[in-house]
Amino acid sequence: MSVFTKVSHDELVEFLKQYPIGGLIGFQGIGEGVENTNYFVDTHDGRWVLTLFERLNYADLPFFLGLMDHIASRGLPGAMPARTRGGDNLTTLNGKPAALVRRLVGQSVLFPTLEQCVQVGRALGDLHVATASYAGHCENGRGAAWRASTGQGLLAHVDADTRALIDDELAAQTQLDLAALPQGVIHADLFRDNVLFVDDRLTGLIDFYYACNDALAYDLAITLNDWCVEPDGVPNAERWNAMLAAYSSRRSLNAAERAAWPLVLRAAALRFWLSRLWDWTFPREGDVVHIKDPDAYRRILVHHRDNPPRGLLI
Ligand SMILES: Nc1ncnc2c1ncn2[C@@H]1O[C@H](COP(=O)(O)OP(=O)(O)OP(=O)(O)O)[C@@H](O)[C@H]1O
Numbered sequence: 001m002s003v004f005t006k007v008s009h010d011e012l013v014e015f016l017k018q019y020p021i022g023g024l025i026g027f028q029g030i031g032e033g034v035e036n037t038n039y040f041v042d043t044h045d046g047r048w049v050l051t052l053f054e055r056l057n058y059a060d061l062p063f064f065l066g067l068m069d070h071i072a073s074r075g076l077p078g079a080m081p082a083r084t085r086g087g088d089n090l091t092t093l094n095g096k097p098a099a100l101v102r103r104l105v106g107q108s109v110l111f112p113t114l115e116q117c118v119q120v121g122r123a124l125g126d127l128h129v130a131t132a133s134y135a136g137h138c139e140n141g142r143g144a145a146w147r148a149s150t151g152q153g154l155l156a157h158v159d160a161d162t163r164a165l166i167d168d169e170l171a172a173q174t175q176l177d178l179a180a181l182p183q184g185v186i187h188a189d190l191f192r193d194n195v196l197f198v199d200d201r202l203t204g205l206i207d208f209y210y211a212c213n214d215a216l217a218y219d220l221a222i223t224l225n226d227w228c229v230e231p232d233g234v235p236n237a238e239r240w241n242a243m244l245a246a247y248s249s250r251r252s253l254n255a256a257e258r259a260a261w262p263l264v265l266r267a268a269a270l271r272f273w274l275s276r277l278w279d280w281t282f283p284r285e286g287d288v289v290h291i292k293d294p295d296a297y298r299r300i301l302v303h304h305r306d307n308p309p310r311g312l313l314i
Pocket residue numbers: 002030032033034035036037038049079101102103104105193194204206207208209
């Protein structure tokens with residue numbers, strides 16, 4: 001259960017008076033999610049998600065909330081943040097920065113259909129087109145420098161095979177300059193648990209709190225690695241190619257992105273292998289139940305190392 005900061009009925013009633021969204025009908029803590037405290041909140045004017053930010057820097061929050069506003073304003077299925085009567089989308093509650101965003105309908109899926117992969121590919125392409133006009137800027141906190149220092153930090157705590165793999169991959173990654181590829185604001189975590197569907201209709205893109213400025217192709221690689229790979233680390237060619245074609249229908253990759261693609265896929269796999277391995281090796285109190293399997297991403301990385309694709313499709 002990820003409700004780190006409790007909010008009482010009376011506190012919420014008082015908090016909601018800042019917003020022109022009607023009085024409180026009901027609210028409930030949300031169990032999923034490990035970064036923030038989230039509540040579903042119903043008012044007379046609609047359904048909302050209240051987030052109390054537990055770890056993010058206050059200074060970065062306007063970037064994320066502005067981005068969500070930008071995306072929803074352009075008709076993409078993102079959650080529009082509510083504004084107070086004074087026009088603020090970022091407030092505080094119980095000493096934590098807080099925001100209220102529209103609750104989107106739908107459920108995440110664990111086993112996506114081909115059509116769902118197509119819709120995600122299109123939505124990611126649309127997102128990259130839409131964010132081109134977003135003025136905010138945020139460095140990727142999990143970029144190349146983070147990957148190198150996290151990998152180095154793990155070396156003394158892992159077995160010899162793992163050490164060799166991290167060392168070799170970090171050396172290979174020095175050949176990749178993501179900054180030389182087309183840049184933009186990327187979601188950077190568009191995993192299956194961050195997309196909502198009603199049947200085969202994509203109804204929600206959520207959890208923009210890793211969004212940052214980085215290479216667009218890297219975002220595509222992150223998304224493909226989660227949606228279109230089997231548990232043994234091998235891509236499912238049908239889903240993979242369908243998502244890629246759908247993305248390309250919105251934005252085509254240029255020659256530099258195509259040339260860098262094998263290493264981009266590896267960088268995307270390495271990022272999540274390292275973050276999971278770090279959390280596994282150095283668990284924070286209360287984290288244990290939420291740690292995702294690092295080996296799933298090791299298998300994806302090893303597959304991409306052993307089977308570099310000749311083109312974008314496989
Ligand atoms: N706008 C929204 N509409 C509907 N449901 C939402 C919305 N935002 C969040 N949720 C629900 O809340 C859950 C947790 O949200 P989120 O993924 O943002 O949590 P988190 O703790 O910030 O992130 P993480 O997934 O990184 O742990 C989601 O799985 C989803 O069920």
